[in-house]
Amino acid sequence: MSAGCEPAVRHRFVFIRHAEARCNLQSADARIDSVSPDSPLTATGEEQARLLAAGLPEELVGARVFCSPMRRAVLTAGAIADRHGVPLAVDGRLEELRIASPLRPALDVAAWDSMLERRLAHPRREALPGVETLLAQRERVADFLLDRHAGRGRELSTLVVSHAFTIELAINLLLGQTPRMLARWRLRISNAALHVIENDYVGGPSRLMLVNAKNHLGTLL
Numbered sequence: 001m002s003a004g005c006e007p008a009v010r011h012r013f014v015f016i017r018h019a020e021a022r023c024n025l026q027s028a029d030a031r032i033d034s035v036s037p038d039s040p041l042t043a044t045g046e047e048q049a050r051l052l053a054a055g056l057p058e059e060l061v062g063a064r065v066f067c068s069p070m071r072r073a074v075l076t077a078g079a080i081a082d083r084h085g086v087p088l089a090v091d092g093r094l095e096e097l098r099i100a101s102p103l104r105p106a107l108d109v110a111a112w113d114s115m116l117e118r119r120l121a122h123p124r125r126e127a128l129p130g131v132e133t134l135l136a137q138r139e140r141v142a143d144f145l146l147d148r149h150a151g152r153g154r155e156l157s158t159l160v161v162s163h164a165f166t167i168e169l170a171i172n173l174l175l176g177q178t179p180r181m182l183a184r185w186r187l188r189i190s191n192a193a194l195h196v197i198e199n200d201y202v203g204g205p206s207r208l209m210l211v212n213a214k215n216h217l218g219t220l221l
């Protein structure tokens with residue numbers, strides 16, 4: 001198909017995982033009771049956020065920067081918004097896995113990872129009491145994506161700073177994949193890396209333009 005036959009309007013989604021935060025550096029004997037909403041960036045994460053903001057092309061930024069309300073995402077997104085002179089839009093639908101209250105007892109790293117695997121295997125069930133189901137998380141991410149497509153006549157690009165699994169869910173939805181596919185088809189979602197996808201509607205014909213790009217950080221892996 002020639003370039004002249006391409007659809008005139010596509011919506012571009014640019015997804016970025018927050019820069020490195022203290023909660024990303026769990027020791028093997030750490031105890032985890034929540035998703036650490038107030039965890040700050042590390043010194044490395046602060047540098048990642050600076051490099052990301054400086055290296056992000058203007059055409060990928062759009063009119064504003066959407067982000068999760070969790071501190072690590074707000075700090076990363078804020079660096080982009082400040083550098084490019086656009087507003088920050090905090091949206092709760094973009095936050096990480098929701099947990100109703102701190103887990104008691106807290107989990108070690110192996111038990112936490114096992115809990116996350118149970119969510120993948122049984123998307124309709126709570127992996128532990130009070131832990132959001134995979135389908136519930138997917139539904140709120142879908143709601144955000146549908147909102148952005150509905151407003152695409154005004155803004156043709158959406159930049160999102162969020163969390164690893166939230167971004168995986170968003171890409172899963174945009175590509176029209178089922179939740180079950182997440183159990184066997186995963187994406188590497190590195191701190192401060194770029195993922196770009198374009199499509200006409202959620203689940204419609206799509207182009208996955210970039211996955212886990214980190215050139216702006218001086219590394220490819």
